[in-house]
Amino acid sequence: MPFPDVKLANRPLHFLYLCDCSGSMAASGKMQALNQAIRQSLPGMAAVARDNPEARVLVRAVSFADQAAWHIETPTPVEQLEWRDLQAGGITAMGAALKLVAAALQSPPMEVRALPPVLVLISDGQPTDDFAAGMEALLRVPWAQKAVRLAIALGHDADLEVLQRFIGSEPAAAGRSPRRPLQASNATSLAQYIQWASTAVVGAASMPASRVSEIPLGPAAGNIPLPDLPPTVLDPTDDVGPLVW
Amino acid sequence: MVNRWVAPIGASRPGAAHRRSGRPCQDAVLCRELRGVDGQPVMLMAVADGHGGRRYRRSEVGSRLACEAAQAAVEGALAARPLAEGNGSWSRWLERDLPEAIARRWLEAVEAHWHSDPGEGGFEPLLYGSTLGLVVMTPRWWGHTGLGDWDLVRVEADGRARLLQEETEPTATGEATCSLCQPRAAALFAPRSALHPITAADGDVALVLCTDGIRKSCATDGDFLTLAAWLARCGAGSEPEGAGTLQAALDRISREGSGDDVTVAIGCIGSLGEGSPEPPPAALAKAASPAAAQAAPTQGHRPAIGRAVAIALTLAAAGGAWLALVWPRSAPPLQATSTSPGLRAARAEVERLCGQPSAIPLELRRRRELFVALRQGRRDPARLKAEAASDPLAALIAADLPVAGPGIPPQPRRSLQALGACPALLEALSRQWAATPAAPTP
Structure with a gap:
């Protein structure tokens, strides 16, 4: 009995970088470190994609400075991605970047069968536009609500409060710390966080594992806003190497 | 029986x-x-x-x-x-x-x-x-x-x-x-x-x-x-x-x-x-003991x-359109004057949907967000129609967006009919529109 003529397909996993390209990123080599970290992470991400053929890892990137704009607009298979350097200059239109991503996460063009996307926000400063409006627009989109949202703060001037609002709150649970933005204080720790997000997180998001839904019927026991992540080798507040930023 | x-x-x-x-x-x-x-x-x-x-x-x-x-x-x-x-x-x-x-x-x-x-x-x-x-x-x-x-x-x-x-x-x-x-x-x-x-x-x-x-x-x-x-x-x-x-x-x-x-x-x-066979006598003998x-x-x-x-x-395996045989289609699509990729994609989408009418309600339900966004003016139907080549179903939904307003009678759905939309597709679209509020949801 021949198998029917149906189309079976793996599931797209959208990975989006939201990169702060304000003028302050030019200081102390932060922009150079970010470009290098992302570029160096791509082989690892491609390897994870190869190891998880049931997920099709597609990468996009948004840069924000005076305005928000697509740096990589077309969802690009990670193995085909060639990272072009971001350039620093301008202020910090983070709210506009969130709106841009919100529009991209509408369905369509997002596929119904997609895995929850991964959004990584990287910033060294404070939003200079209406962050709250951008956040509100983002969280109105169901795919953004389902997304794995991570934030990396570069240096000690980064606005941890807005980054925390971006990733949402998850209280401490047994064996887990409350979720906080990752704080990179130098190029080494930034590279490690980017590597972690593009490999361990992508690997976890690629695996088809369900989780318990939130229900209004009782205590929120068991609710997990994000898919289970493998334990990071780094504590989010650890300094790795000398303080630079 | x-x-x-x-x-x-x-x-x-x-x-x-x-x-x-x-x-x-x-x-x-x-x-x-x-x-x-x-x-x-x-x-x-x-x-x-x-x-x-x-x-x-x-x-x-x-x-x-x-x-x-x-x-x-x-x-x-x-x-x-x-x-x-x-x-x-x-x-x-x-x-x-x-x-x-x-x-x-x-x-x-x-x-x-x-x-x-x-x-x-x-x-x-x-x-x-x-x-x-x-x-x-x-x-x-x-x-x-x-x-x-x-x-x-x-x-x-x-x-x-x-x-x-x-x-x-x-x-x-x-x-x-x-x-x-x-x-x-x-x-x-x-x-x-x-x-x-x-x-x-x-x-x-x-x-x-x-x-x-x-x-x-x-x-x-x-x-x-x-x-x-x-x-x-x-x-x-x-x-x-x-x-x-x-x-x-x-x-x-x-x-x-x-x-x-x-x-x-x-x-x-x-x-x-x-x-279908009668149940075996041995099984009937166990009737009084369901657990056994x-x-x-x-x-x-x-x-x-x-x-x-x-x-x-x-x-189907022999290359016949099994589903098409099961569900007779409506009249064949009219010949359109344009042969743009978008129109071809839209026509192909109509054919695909009407070839499997039982799947239409499901496919439309998956696009609930789009129905709501169109009804509330948050998505631009013209843009969706222009992008029919990349998302033909969204274009079809946009093309079917009813013109609403007091005193405006129901409009004939010439766009979809010209593409050969079958009654099942038109009916499923109507159901979705009927269930879609015009005002933004709080």
Whole structure:
């Protein structure tokens, strides 16, 4: 009995970088470190994609400075991605970047069968536009609500409060710390966080594992806003190497 | 006419991703032939899907115990009340009593398992989290209940397939699903419960119950329904290699699709005189003891649906448009003056949708957000139409956006009609628009 003529397909996993390209990123080599970290992470991400053929890892990137704009607009298979350097200059239109991503996460063009996307926000400063409006627009989109949202703060001037609002709150649970933005204080720790997000997180998001839904019927026991992540080798507040930023 | 269910069959296979990472299959399946207190045969099939994440590290046990709890709860009811009781009573049982019994038994079972094999930390049901879907088939009615992201498809003798059940719980989005480990889980069964009386007018039917790994492996819901019809044939067919075929198919579905564990259970009903055997005397002799009546799937003939679906699928495999034969199309599309890629894509989309009319409501329901956004003016229909080449279905929906306003009569839908839209597509679109509020939702 021949198998029917149906189309079976793996599931797209959208990975989006939201990169702060304000003028302050030019200081102390932060922009150079970010470009290098992302570029160096791509082989690892491609390897994870190869190891998880049931997920099709597609990468996009948004840069924000005076305005928000697509740096990589077309969802690009990670193995085909060639990272072009971001350039620093301008202020910090983070709210506009969130709106841009919100529009991209509408369905369509997002596929119904997609895995929850991964959004990584990287910033060294404070939003200079209406962050709250951008956040509100983002969280109105169901795919953004389902997304794995991570934030990396570069240096000690980064606005941890807005980054925390971006990733949402998850209280401490047994064996887990409350979720906080990752704080990179130098190029080494930034590279490690980017590597972690593009490999361990992508690997976890690629695996088809369900989780318990939130229900209004009782205590929120068991609710997990994000898919289970493998334990990071780094504590989010650890300094790795000398303080630079 | 006495309706007779054939004993269901099922299969569960570890997903490709699970095999690669050395994880066990966290799905479970159970198919049983039981007896009512009055001796009538009752079939039960159940599937369960353990959540699989690190927090649910005993979910392969939880899914197995979920199926066993379902069997024990059904057997308990069959021993206590005759099937001749009114359908209303059994309907309430499916919706309320059975879920409570299952949830209670499952909690007891997982806690007992923990105490027999304690691990680190304390016991919590979360460790064993699992979904559960089940179908009970009696000579007078059949019914389903459960919670979580399982799907149930009904396949008619002529091959038409229709999705009867899917998870619609608003909080169950993405990879989130309702679970037996949640507080007051029994209350979550009600929306997934229904009783379907069997009448003399009903034809042969197959029911395909599956975990989410199968649907998530299909590119479209149309593909899923076609696959379900084929699986029904596997279940209904009398070929001796049927079980092996089913397992090989499940492996392929996971390998080329979602990578998740994949599980299916298939039940079929035939009528006496069409190939279904009388129950064996030995089984009838056990009628007074439902708990003892558990039996392996029958080896007898499968009903006519297996042959009918087989014929339909043979046509499909031979290159014939099986679904198009089953559902006659409307008048052929008019020739359009433009041959732009967008228009060609839109026309092809109409043809695809109208080739599988039963999948249309599903496909449109998946685009609910778009209907709402268009109605509320948050999406630009002109832009969607201009982008028809990349998303033809969105363009069709945009082209059908009703012009609303006081005193404006309903407009003829020339755009879609010119593309050859069949009545099923027009009707399904109308239903979606009728259910879509114009004002922004708070």
